[in-house]
Amino acid sequence: MAIGFEPSVAMKDADMIFGWVQDGQIVVMDTYSTGTYGPHPSDEEPGGTNDILAFAGKEENGYTVIEFKRNLDTGDQYDKAFKPGRR
Structure with a gap:
């Protein structure tokens, strides 16, 4: 699964979180x-930081659920700052 925030064009410049379940x-x-349709390197590859504070998930009965926690503003140039009340 993936979710992207604030791309400039298609997926370019999107702050993205990828999650999946593999072998439990x-x-x-x-x-x-970094491009219109990828690639999607980890934030650490170009010099950013991994800002996921906690995560969990499960795969059950054909469904996958992924949860993650991160600060609204990480200070990482590759993360978008979330502001309350903004869509």
Whole structure:
């Protein structure tokens, strides 16, 4: 699963979170889309930081649920700052 925030065009410049379940293990990545349709390197590759504070998830009965926690403003140039009341 993936969710992207505030791209400039299509997926370019989006702050993205990827998550999945593999062999019963939960994987969550803090990434950034460098092109219109990718690639999506981890924030750490170009010099940013992994700002996921906590995560959990499960795969059950054909459904996947991923949860993550991060600060609204991480200070990382590859993360978008979320502001209350803004869509």
